[in-house]
Amino acid sequence: MNALGDDRVCAKHPRVPRCPEHPYAGVVAQPRHPVQGAFDELGTPLAATTFVVVDLETTGPRPGEAGITEIGAVRVRDGRVLDEFGTLVNPRTPVPPFVTLLTGISQAMVDSAPPVETALPAFLEFAGFGPDTVLVAHNAPFDVGFLKAACAAHGTRWPSPAVLDTLRLARRLVARGEVANHKLGTLAGFFGVADRPTHRALDDARATAGVLRGLIGRLRSRGVDTWEELRAFRSAPTPAQRGRRHLADSIPDAPGVYVFEDASGASLYVGKSVNLRTRVRSYFTASETRPRIREMVGLAERVTPIVCDTAVEAEVRELRLIAERKPPYNRRSRNPERAPWLKLTAETFPRLAVVREVRDDGACYLGPFPGTRAAESARDALHHAFPLRRCSHRITPPRRGAACALAGMGRCGAPCEGAQSPAEYTVHAAAAARAMTGDVSSVVEAVSAHVATLARELRYEEAAVHRDRLSAFLGAAARTQRLRALGAVPHLVAARPVGDDWELCVVRHGRLAASGRMRPGSDPRAFLRALVATAETVPAGTGSLPRADAAETECLLRWLESPGTRLLEVERDWVCPVGGAERYRHLIHRHATPWAQNQPEILTD
Template sequence: MNALGGGCEAAEGLSCGRGSPPIRRPAEHTYAGLVAQPSHPLQGTLDELGTPLALTTFVVVDLETTGSRPDGAGITEIGAVKIRGGEVLGEFGSLVDPRAPVPPFVTLLTGITQAMVDAAPPAEEALPAFLEFAGFDSGSVLVAHNAPFDVGFLKAACAAHTLRWPNPAVLDTLPLARRLVSRQETANHKLGTLAGFFGVADEPTHRALDDARATVGVLRGLLGRLGARGVGTWEELRSFRSAPTPVQRGKRHLADGVPAEPGVYVFEDASGAALYVGKSGDLRTRVRSYFTASETRSRIREMVGLAERVTPIVCGTALEAEVRELRLIAERKPPYNRRSRNPERAPWLELTTEAFPRLSVVRRVRDGGARYLGPFPSVRVAELARDALHQTFPIRRCAHRITPARRGAACALAGMGLCGAPCEGAESPEEYAAHADAVARAMSSDVSPVVEALTAHIGALSRQLRYEEAALHRDRLSAFLAAAVRTQRLQGLADVPHLVAARPVGDTWELCVVRHGRLAASGRMRPGADPHAYLGALVASAETVPPGSGPVPRADANETECVLRWLGSAGTRLLELDRDWVSPANGAEKYLRLVHRHTPGPTRDL
């Protein structure tokens, strides 16, 4: 039991006309000869278990495309070089018709024009030829610089044309170079920089085969460095990690005495200032990992060099560890933690308590009866949500004092019907209060007026082919709904003064006491314990949490969301609840399907 307190032109021979096969360039062997070669592995000695790198076939691939995401762009060129034992076995190169316009910036970057791809085979013809050349089903390894980009496009193209993707083993030279080539040796790890560093004769030109050849040179340089580190087989390469630095090895003693229990750990410097806070289900194993080759993050390696001690804090449950981590990060603001260091700076949208309320983006939730929406990930998102409410309700947008009323003070918004002009007395306080009350209801309980107003406007703009304007209103509606979902979930739990829940974990039970959205106590009940006595003791020792105002009066929003996730997990049971825990019938969760999420795609690193 543990109570919680405190806180160009195509290269010659490469461009292919429609219907003609892509060109393969053999080196010492012909392409047909490659297919006929036996691929059965030889039986080695016990010392030779694994596939030596000298016998591994690598197919180095590069693509040129019309964009950065496979769901919105197509392949314009495929280049590949097959090597084994340092020798080039064959090359493959083909332009590809993406059946879509080639953007001007792509032509400027690559030299690939619309006329060139119009005369090239489409993907459904070029892809089978490439896959046959690559021989991935025979065990070839796909190599690329920033492999997620190329593999993502190849997989998407195969799926679009009902071709089977062979799912080969993949070697990405970008992260491998980051491990083997230090920033003291090169300014960055782009393909062109690495090609110059290793003295590769084939310079990358943003044409597929040229870039694949450059990647071959970089791969040879990296394999040479791996050999110096004793990595000689494909299996060893797949599990390769950078060796720990001397500083890491010298700080291993900091893990001595750390218990093998769940909890939170704090790296501290010589003055006792927190450098980094983390959590783990096994503190000893996690802390030890910072001093081994598995820790490759440069920032964390730097942090380990500054650390003088590690303070473990054993926790009774995983939820307690997660909450304690958030509280410690917010309280001590360790410089090497990237998230949740300044939750107090998160923006909110406030409906003020003035005589004529307005919507304002603020950094702090204050007592005083104002309505709040949030917190938001950025001020820009908060402004989008505010625009959604302004577009729905004729509430004033000005920030100056509007009493007493002054004739002629109304702005252009009044003439557009977007404001009732209370500044010049055209709208009484009672009439204006009806608009403010509607905004308050939309923020706290009934979002349907905002949804109806904006979806109607989006539909009208789309019918007029004004898609960019429609997208802006879609983003406003999405920002509002996402914030309303968050606020209403937080408010629902914060309104409950006392809640006790339990969840089975193996042969034990985790119990948590939650008061006004704050974790007040948690513990793990072992088999054979008296459940009534244990529950009574846990509740009696729980932190006293008084009520407050706002969606999260007594806890950070991130903490309350952690509690909500735990309460929503499978098997959780409510044991005590001293008032109804409810969500509004017309709340934002009803419209979750309208929340627009942007998912960034892979980008090139050349």
């Protein structure tokens, strides 16, 4: 690792960190013309690198929730198997029937197996991770995630080895025209591996080792002979990338936003960076491997930089530009106005509906959600806790015989046929509104009790469905309550130290109204007065919702909650409900779970 804390180096001059002649952003491409280096620059030959190929069988897909049932590993060097390791593991959790059906591993088989706190150190001792040892797996984030989670749970130090993912490497080396997909079984057949995967750990590790042998053969045909070359391996830049390198010549070395535009001036792609020049240059090198972005670079005629004083301003500007211009090569944040919300309607007999628009109509809203399925899952959790009607037709005046099957199941009071008065129904609707905006404990207790009952009856698949519904509701409730809390504040000024400078932000109703960087020697009172005086005037949002897209308000919340941030001015209280969803954060299963936030660098990506 160099003095800047970066373990990457210039690919043309591997002994020179951040080579001034060939600066990189991410990882620089290998030189187009092979150069014979000195013997001490050749690196570790692949033939001398020890690869520990590992495969795990588990009770489910999520580390920390599911357990390991089997570990299999093969130590390989120069294409030869040096040793093998295999053991069943007692996960101390039930083995679901579908896992037994898939792997053949039953509850009886693991009951007498060693627990993970015994099996894990044995595997680490077998692996003997050193400077010339690489951990290999097919879809490495899955296996490495479980190993890291197990180490963290049992106080075992994770050795943090270099990791090679054969799935990602195969996607780069084996074209789709050669194979139907890049599954382990398909690749094993393609390379003629004798050991085929069987969903047993050691068999799958042997198959992965055979696939690795075939992939290394392809790497050598491309002139990749050392581990260092494999780490830096990328597809060569396209002619369009090389031909447009001049577009980065006038980009400043400053933080901000950059916009790729075509010949007509239409925006193709919007991004942000702490160093615009370095980031834009990376698009014209081999470090940029995304096919759609390479295509975009071929269409670009200019890059427009927008310099920003602060990083938070750059992030907010990026979000606003993407939402406004909808550049075709941006995948995220393009259509925030289309995000689904869960609405408790404002009518005599309110119901829960998934909508795409928030109106100032007196209704109660929860969201926004990442997709319709998540919104429907949250609605199902609320329906489980409160007997609200699920029909969408008019139910006044009441009609005899109009009740549906839910009334017979006790899940609805049948207001449609007059069995429940508006006052009686309002009790349930008000309780649902309180759960959506404040105290969520009633939903947590109702769904958790049902999950526990299903688990006692060994109905684990149904329990998992209800658990995920509760998670979807709590995630949306926590998000809504955080957004509402900041959106209700008319004026807030905060400052955060950045080196010798201070970043200041003015936030009004959840929207960034002004931002600036105060240098050493400035008069802080005068700087603050000028910043507040020139800040945007922001009216209140719908109800207490922010006057900005949810992504912008969440960006500001992250900045405000970062270490060292100080509040300078605030109007009204900035608070979340005491019984709100934040207290149940441990029940929220996000796409980026805590164990995934510290994933190792997966090489060849």
